[in-house]
Amino acid sequence: MKRLALILCLLAAPGWAVQPDEILDDPELEQRARDISAGLRCLVCRNESIDDSNAELARDLRLLVRERLEAGDTNEEVVDFVVDRYGEYVLLQPRTDGWNLVLWAAGPAMLFLGGGIAAVYLRRRARAQEAGGAQTDHLSAEEQARLREIMNE
Amino acid sequence: MITELGHFALILAFLVACFQSLVPLVGAQRRWPGWMASAEPAASVQFMLVAVSFAALTWAFVTSDFSLRLVVLNSHSAKPLLYKITGVWGNHEGSMLLWVLIVSLFGAFAAWFGGNLPPGLRARVLSVQGMIGAAFLAFILFTSNPFLRVGTPPFDGQDLNPLLQDPGLAFHPPFLYLGYVGLSMTFSFAVAALIEGRVDAAWGRWVRPYTLAAWIFLTIGIGLGSWWAYYELGWGGFWFWDPVENASFMPWLIAAALLHSAIVVEKREALKSWTVLLAIVAFGFSMIGAFITRSGIITSVHAFASDPDRGVFLLLILAVFMMGALTLFAARSQAMQARGVFSLVSRESALVTNNILLGVSAFVVFVGTIWPLVAEMAFDRKLSVGAPFFNMAFTPFMVVLGLILPVGAMLPWKRARLGRTIHGLRYAAVLALAVAALTWAVQTGRSALGPVGLFLGTWLIAGAAVDLWSRTGRAGGRAWRLLRLPRADWGKAVAHGGLGIVIAGIAGLKAWEVEDIRTVQVGESFEVAGFTLTLNDVREVAGPNYNATRADITLARDGSVIGTMEPEKRFYPVAKMPTTEAALNNGFLRDVYVVIGDPQNNGGWAVRTYYKPLANWIWGGAILMAFGGALSLSDRRYRVAAGARKAPAAAPGVPAE
Numbered sequence: 128m129k130r131l132a133l134i135l136c137l138l139a140a141p142g143w144a145v146q147p148d149e150i151l152d153d154p155e156l157e158q159r160a161r162d163i164s165a166g167l168r169c170l171v172c173r174n175e176s177i178d179d180s181n182a183e184l185a186r187d188l189r190l191l192v193r194e195r196l197e198a199g200d201t202n203e204e205v206v207d208f209v210v211d212r213y214g215e216y217v218l219l220q221p222r223t224d225g226w227n228l229v230l231w232a233a234g235p236a237m238l239f240l241g242g243g244i245a246a247v248y249l250r251r252r253a254r255a256q257e258a259g260g261a262q263t264d265h266l267s268a269e270e271q272a273r274l275r276e277i278m279n280e
Numbered sequence: 281m282i283t284e285l286g287h288f289a290l291i292l293a294f295l296v297a298c299f300q301s302l303v304p305l306v307g308a309q310r311r312w313p314g315w316m317a318s319a320e321p322a323a324s325v326q327f328m329l330v331a332v333s334f335a336a337l338t339w340a341f342v343t344s345d346f347s348l349r350l351v352v353l354n355s356h357s358a359k360p361l362l363y364k365i366t367g368v369w370g371n372h373e374g375s376m377l378l379w380v381l382i383v384s385l386f387g388a389f390a391a392w393f394g395g396n397l398p399p400g401l402r403a404r405v406l407s408v409q410g411m412i413g414a415a416f417l418a419f420i421l422f423t424s425n426p427f428l429r430v431g432t433p434p435f436d437g438q439d440l441n442p443l444l445q446d447p448g449l450a451f452h453p454p455f456l457y458l459g460y461v462g463l464s465m466t467f468s469f470a471v472a473a474l475i476e477g478r479v480d481a482a483w484g485r486w487v488r489p490y491t492l493a494a495w496i497f498l499t500i501g502i503g504l505g506s507w508w509a510y511y512e513l514g515w516g517g518f519w520f521w522d523p524v525e526n527a528s529f530m531p532w533l534i535a536a537a538l539l540h541s542a543i544v545v546e547k548r549e550a551l552k553s554w555t556v557l558l559a560i561v562a563f564g565f566s567m568i569g570a571f572i573t574r575s576g577i578i579t580s581v582h583a584f585a586s587d588p589d590r591g592v593f594l595l596l597i598l599a600v601f602m603m604g605a606l607t608l609f610a611a612r613s614q615a616m617q618a619r620g621v622f623s624l625v626s627r628e629s630a631l632v633t634n635n636i637l638l639g640v641s642a643f644v645v646f647v648g649t650i651w652p653l654v655a656e657m658a659f660d661r662k663l664s665v666g667a668p669f670f671n672m673a674f675t676p677f678m679v680v681l682g683l684i685l686p687v688g689a690m691l692p693w694k695r696a697r698l699g700r701t702i703h704g705l706r707y708a709a710v711l712a713l714a715v716a717a718l719t720w721a722v723q724t725g726r727s728a729l730g731p732v733g734l735f736l737g738t739w740l741i742a743g744a745a746v747d748l749w750s751r752t753g754r755a756g757g758r759a760w761r762l763l764r765l766p767r768a769d770w771g772k773a774v775a776h777g778g779l780g781i782v783i784a785g786i787a788g789l790k791a792w793e794v795e796d797i798r799t800v801q802v803g804e805s806f807e808v809a810g811f812t813l814t815l816n817d818v819r820e821v822a823g824p825n826y827n828a829t830r831a832d833i834t835l836a837r838d839g840s841v842i843g844t845m846e847p848e849k850r851f852y853p854v855a856k857m858p859t860t861e862a863a864l865n866n867g868f869l870r871d872v873y874v875v876i877g878d879p880q881n882n883g884g885w886a887v888r889t890y891y892k893p894l895a896n897w898i899w900g901g902a903i904l905m906a907f908g909g910a911l912s913l914s915d916r917r918y919r920v921a922a923g924a925r926k927a928p929a930a931a932p933g934v935p936a937e
Contacts, residue, residue, distance in 0.1 A: 146877070147799045147886050168664050174522045176666070179515055219666025221651070226659045230651045234644040234673050241636045249629050252550065255621045273482060277396065 145178065146186070151193055160193050163205055167192070168217045176219055283348060286336025287427035290377075293329035293384070294417040296322055300387075300410030304403035308475075316399050319406035320391040326413060327381075327388035334368075334381045337426050341368050347433040350374065350426050356439040356854055358825040366450035367440045372574060372590070373426035375453055379570070380420060382454075382461040383413045386490075390465065397486065404472035405465075412464050415597045423590045439825065439854040448508030455501030456528055460566040462494025463531060466538065467563035467605070470556045474608045477615040479552045484545030487559065489918050491542055495535040496909040502528050503902035514860035516873050516890050518789075518898060521670040526649045527569030533642035534562040537635045544631050548620035548693065551632070553613055558635075560605045565642070567598045572649070623695040630688025634681070641677040648673065682736040682783055686743025689776060690750065704750060708742035726791060733787015740780025744773040768915040775908025778901045785897025794891040799884040809891035811872055812836045813845075818876070818885055826850045828861070831876040831885065835865050847876040871895040 145164075151157040161178060167188065169180035177185040177192075188209065195205045209217055221227050300322035307315025340348045341364050344357045354371045355364060369375040387409040394402050420426070443449070469487045473479045505525070510518040519525065538558040544551040571594045622628040648665045655661045686708060690701045702709075716735035723730055751769055752758040794809040805814040817832040828848040835842045845863035852859070865872040870893045877886030 145797055147797055147880065150797060166666075166668055168666060174520060174664075174666065179517065214662060216662045216664055219664055220668035220672070221663050221665050226655065226661070227663075230647060230665070230669075231673070233647040234640060234677070237640045237643050238636070238677075241640055245632050245636055249624055249632060252618065252621055252628070253623045270480060270482075273480075277482060277485075 145189065149186070149189055149193065151197070156193075156196050159202060160189070160196055163192050163196075163202055164189050166206070166219050167209060168219050170213060170217065282336050282339050283345065283427055283429075286333040286340075287425075289329045289332040289336070290417065290421065290427070293326050293333065293380075294414060294421060296326045296329060297384075297410050297414035297417055300326060301407050301414050303407075304410075305407040305475075308400045308403040308407070311400075313399065316403035319403045319410075322410065323384070323387040323391035323406050326410070327384040330377075330381045330384045330413075330417075334377055337374060337377060338365060338368050341365065344437065346435070346437055347429050348426075349428045349430045352430060352434055352437045354440050355437040356825060357436055358854075359440065359445070360824055362447070362450065363440060363445045366444070369453050369457075370440050370444045370450075373420070373424045375457070376416065376420050376424055376574075377426055378454065379457050379461060380413060380416045382457050383409065383416060383464055386461060386465045387413060390468075401472055401476060401483075404475050405468045408468035408471045409464065412468070412601070415601070419590070419593050419597065423593050436854075439852065442826065442850070442852040442855050442857045442859050443512065446508060446512055448504055448512065452501055452504040452508060455497050455504060457501075459494045459496075459498030459501055459535070460528075460531060460569060462490055462497055463535060463559075463563045463566045465490040466494065466559040467601075470559035471605050471608060474556065474605070474612045474615075477612055479545070479556055479616050481546055481549050484542050484547075484549075484555065485917070487555075488539070488542040488546060489913055491535060491538050491559075491562075492909050492913045495532065495539055496906045496913070498528065498532045498535060499902055499906040499909065502532060503899055503906070506902075507899050510895070511862050511864060511873075512859070514862060514875050515888070516793075516862070516871075516892055516895070518895075521648075521667045523649050524569075524573050526645050526670075527565075527572045530642045530645050530649075531562055531565040531569060533638050533645070534558060534565050537638035537642075538562050540631050540634050540638075544620075544628055548622065548628055550618040550620040550622070550628060551635075552618060553609075553616040554635070556616065557609060558639075560602070560609060564598070564602050565646075567594070567601065568646075571595060571598055620694075622693070625691065625696045625698050627688070627691045627693045627696065630684070630691050633684060634688060637677050637681045641674055641681075644673050644677070645670065678783070679732070679736065682740055682779070685776060685779075686739060686747065689743065689772065690747050705743055705746055708739060708746050711742050712736075712739035723792070729787050730791030733791065734784050737780040737784025737787070740783065741777045744777040744780070747776075748773040766915055766917075767911045768917070771908045771910070771912030771915065773908070774911060775905045778904030778906075778908055781897050781901030781904060783901075785894045785901055788894030788897065789892055792893045796889040798887060799880045799882065800887045801882075801884040804884075806887075806889075808872075808889045810837060811842075811891070813874065813887075813889060815885065815887065821848070823850065825854065826852045826859075829876065831863075831874075831887070833863070833874055833887075835872055845872070845874050847874045849876055849878075866896055868896070869893060 145161075151160060164178040165176050167177045169175045169177045169182055169185040169188070171182050171184050172180045175185075177188045191209070192205055195208055200208065206218070215222060221230060223231050300319060303315050304319035304322070307313070307318070337350075339345075340351050341355055342361070344351065344355060344364070346352050350371060350373050354374075355367050359367070363370075367374075369378040387406060390397075390402070390405055390409065394405070397405070466487050469483070469490070473483050502525075505528070506518045509520065510516055538555065541551050541555040541558055545555045571591060574590055574594055620628070648670055651665050652663055655663050686705055687698075687701055690704060691698075692701075712735045715738040716731040719734050720728075720731040748762065748765070748769060749758070751765055752761040796806070796808040798806060800806060800815045802815055802818060805812055807813075812835075814834045814836070815831060816834060819830055819832075821828045821830045828850045830846055830848045833845040833847070835845055843865050845865060847863035848861035850859045850861060851857070860875055863874045870891060873890040873892055873895075875888040877888060879885055
């Protein structure tokens with residue numbers, strides 16, 4: 128299946144992304160169409176939005192998006208229309224529901240965790256200074272000798 | 281005959297690597313000098329054998345030996361010589377051979393120039409490096425042998441993927457692999473130090489050049505790949521957050537973190553266990569990168585690199601090395617007590633913050649990359665994680681990093697006063713704010729992206745300049761002293777300034793790009809962003825192994841001609857693939873980017889034109905970052921610290937560019 132998709136993608140007409148004849152007359156509507164298509168995935172391609180893709184299917188989807196916009200749909204309605212037919216796989220930005228919250232929260236949670244651990248570590252380092260005084264601040268005699276050896280070589 | 285020699289050399293290299301992984305390790309454990317010393321000739325021999333094997337494969341490609349399966353599948357007699365050579369690594373088997381070649385090259389480097397490492401540590405490092413070599417040699421020999429013959433050789437080959445027949449992409453994999461595999465050296469050092477139970481300042485100094493070299497190569501490799509995507513894929517995108525791109529970006533982020541934390545180990549003997557962990561994880565991400573690319577487990581545009589069957593073997597290698605190293609890490613964590621003490625506000629703390637930001641951003645990229653897989657396996661949801669997610673989830677960390685970088689870079693070690701450092705940076709801050717305000721005023725009514733990006737860029741560049749200037753002291757003769765500063769200081773300033781240029785470039789390009797799509801008749805002129813373009817002619821041209829439709833477009837501004845642009849649309853008949861060759865007119869502040877498309881029904885041609893502000897800054901900045909790294913690598917303290925006895929002139933890492 129994957130291979131078939133690839134072949135389809137490569138054999139698709141050697142055109143490219145948005146064609147002059149697709150562009151809507153109303154610039155505002157066209158801009159909305161571009162914004163929407165940048166977030167929709169070309170289903171037969173690898174990680175390309177329909178706005179960037181050369182595939183026939185992407186062109187059909189671009190025309191579909193413009194058709195819905197001309198019919199008076201809002202951006203959300205257009206996206207929902209496409210998702211209803213092709214599944215959430217077409218969304219390049221995953222939805223923030225259910226288990227996907229884990230994905231969205233992963234970064235901030237890790238920052239929180241890492242920051243917490245680092246804060247504890249840094250506090251401990253600063254305390255060691257108060258308690259240990261000067262002697263912990265120096266290399267041992269053995270390390271001093273080793274360092275001298277390195278520097279002299 | 282030559283092919284069989286290459287095959288035989290590869291098998292011998294595997295046996296030597298097995299020897300190298302065991303004998304020196306036992307020797308180091310038992311303190312038998314002869315066994316320990318055997319590591320060096322073994323590393324040299326392993327490298328030479330793999331080199332022979334690689335040369336044999338290259339020979340087969342150059343002479344178009346179509347009795348070899350790999351050559352049939354990836355080459356063609358009409359292909360230009362350059363792409364016959366680069367075709368060697370433009371496929372799975374050949375690229376794995378390149379990978380192993382670089383593993384053994386780094387091992388040989390440690391053997392040749394590691395003269396002042398303690399014998400025990402050197403034997404253990406080479407032994408671990410030998411294990412990595414043996415694992416990947418086994419992978420090649422058992423699952424992806426490049427030297428297989430075909431029963432009935434065809435008259436000609438099936439050609440290399442035309443997208444790969446390009447100078448930018450031809451040299452992208454070797455640089456990336458030098459980077460990925462350079463991290464195998466830091467891994468070997470980390471594991472060797474764990475076996476030995478000693479991590480000290482000297483270890484930090486030995487491991488840093490390898491990290492730095494790996495990071496430089498990764499920077500160049502990623503830069504080349506992104507530059508290629510920009511001019512080749514036909515709409516001037518430079519980063520797609522594709523899984524395979526992420527696979528190279530994660531090791532880059534971790535290597536950048538490691539680079540900074542190794543400084544703390546070297547100078548302050550703190551953050552030891554964290555640095556060792558980073559060294560292990562960095563190579564882990566390299567192997568995950570190889571796994572993602574080679575197994576094709578996560579679909580991506582890098583179509584040529586997928587084969588699900590081999591994924592299991594790679595996953596096994598990854599699991600054994602990571603589990604082994606992490607178990608060792610857990611067992612030895614007691615041996616890595618920090619010595620240096622420092623207060624909450626200090627350079628050390630700033631570098632810890634740097635590490636958190638880089639580490640967490642790498643984690644975000646990692647989670648986003650594997651999430652489609654997790655969601656499908658665990659929750660039965662088939663979904664995509666694309667550019668919008670990464671832009672939203674990743675960028676904030678980089679903004680914060682950019683904001684604190686100039687301050688952190690100037691904080692003194694041990695104990696600092698934040699107010700004093702910020703005071704020293706006041707002119708940089710004022711300049712950055714002025715630039716932001718100016719761009720805000722000029723652009724009127726567009727997104728905040730441009731001003732914010734230029735603010736960060738200016739802040740970083742000016743901050744780096746202030747940092748450099750502040751190192752010249754207070755007395756007179758500062759300009760003279762500036763030139764005599766250690767190269768590490770210059771390297772730091774250049775690399776940080778380069779990051780500022782990259783950030784400004786990305787923001788400028790994203791914020792002010794102008795796109796124009798239209799049908800143009802031959803002879804017709806049109807205006808884009810103040811430029812006048814005239815389509816003079818469209819004609820058919822024959823290339824060595826392709827046919828092209830080439831347009832002739834004159835670019836002018838205010839009536840004066842700036843240049844001629846010749847965008848092409850190519851078709852490669854053997855591979856049956858079309859490619860676009862955009863024409864670029866480069867300028868310091870902007871690129872003009874033209875693509876020719878299909879003939880239209882009314883006799884005209886579809887033409888796509890882009891005005892791309894600051895586009896060149898992205899790659900210029902990347903080059904500066906790599907150059908800064910190279911300056912730092914050539915600093916005196918590494919030349920003195922390593923390789924002094926055997927080869928006085930040689931730097932410990934691979935000299936970059």
